[in-house]
Amino acid sequence: MVILNVLMHKSIILNFLLIFQISKYTCESPNKANHEKQKYTRASQWTHYLELIDGAVSKYEDCYNEGCACFASVLSDDFAVWHQREQVTQDDFNAARSYGVHYQIINHKLYRQDDCMFPFRCSGVEHFILEIMSELPDMEIIINVKDWPQVSLHQKPLPVFSFSKVPDHHWDIMYPAWTFWEGGPAVWPIYPTGLGRWDLQRDIITRAAEEWPWDKKEDKAFFRGSRTSAERDPLVLLSRREPDLVDAQYTKNQAWKSDEDTLYRPPATEVKLEEHCKYRYLFNFRGVAASFRYKHLFLCNSTVFNVGNDWLEFFYPALKPWVHYIPVKPDLSDARDLLLFAKHNQEAVKKVADRGRQFIIDHLRLEDVSCYWKLLLQKYAKLLSFKPTLNNNYKQIKGS
Ligand SMILES: *[C@@H]1O[C@H](CO)[C@@H](O)[C@H](O)[C@H]1NC(C)=O
DSSP states (O other): OHHHHHHHHHHHHHHHHHHHHHHHHHHHOOOHHHHHHHHHHHHHTTHHHHHHHHHHHHHOOOOOTGGGGGGHHHHHHHHHHHHHHOOBOHHHHHHHGGGSEEEEEETTEEEEOSOOSSHHHHHHHHHHHHHTGGGOOSEEEEEOOSSSOOOBTTSOOOOOEESOBOTTTBOOEEOOOGGGTSOOOOBTTTBTTOSOOHHHHHHHHHHHHHHSOGGGSEEEEEEEEEOSSGGGHHHHHHHHHOTTTEEEEEEOOTTOOSGGGGTSSOOOOOOOGGGGGGEEEEEEOOOSSSOTHHHHHHTTTSEEEEEOSOSBOTTGGGSOBTTTBEEEOTTOTTHHHHHHHHHHOHHHHHHHHHHHHHHHHHHOSHHHHHHHHHHHHHHHHHHBOSOOOOOTTOEEEOOO
């Protein structure tokens, strides 16, 4: 108690001294030199971030679109272990069978095992394979359509295709998610049948971006989503403390039972992706795996703040921190500082927004997605050491 009193006393004295000094400072001589000095201190507080942006931009070379070269490094990373082993054998393949849906390509026709746990996800995948069928050699593939990758680095590598992974943890080979075409997550009531085709979303959100040029946007960070991981909590809490800086709230997900699941507040209403364009700074977090939200956020011409960088989809590595987005630590300890930086350095972060949008517009078109599928399957087929024989129980997939 005594110690506490002393401490309190001490801090009162300190506070008093501080107030005294400040008032002395402000009352005395707000002359030009002081003003310049203040401006300088304020500016130098942000030099570190500005240098990170300048450094990253000067090192960055925009990739060449032809042959979806922007994403080539991901292919070589994902196949590195198989190139080392020189082939994917029948044994490797059989061991992978239980981790996903079994497809066969024989004579430019696509066949599949009967059951797929998520029919819309399977048809989202099949759309892209059917489109390039005439250019594909015979092969068989195991495609995992669950959210979660399947093959841990702790076990021996297996040729399983998944849409997302953490390269430090999984052997899975990444493929462009079904949601580019269909089977995206349904969000009631705003996306009752799923997020919808990527090419259409690109148009819808671009129109919204045009309605919300930078000067009209609110100078605020924004996030709406469910509490798929507690990693999002610090931003939601920051928003409760500083609502002028951040508007981040949890919405319901299917598992929602009580306010506890939305961090002890009633759930917020869902907000469509194009409505995110009203805000200058948009946060992206991982979800269960990588978040489908990410690519959409760039279309707004708002600055994307991407939290953590473990979880990938095939196109993530082509997007560079400080060039296309602002990287935020997974524990969000730098989130507030980065937002203050943004507010005080509008020209710099607006350019990050422009570059982010331009990258997605130029290099993540549906044709780039198809291009990646083609390279992926052609490379994979070269590694297979066996010829598939048609399973008579499988039906041919023709698409709609
Ligand atoms: C995005 O911003 C840039 C520069 O600020 C502008 O030229 C462009 O028209 C904007 N695009 C959209 C879709 O609003």
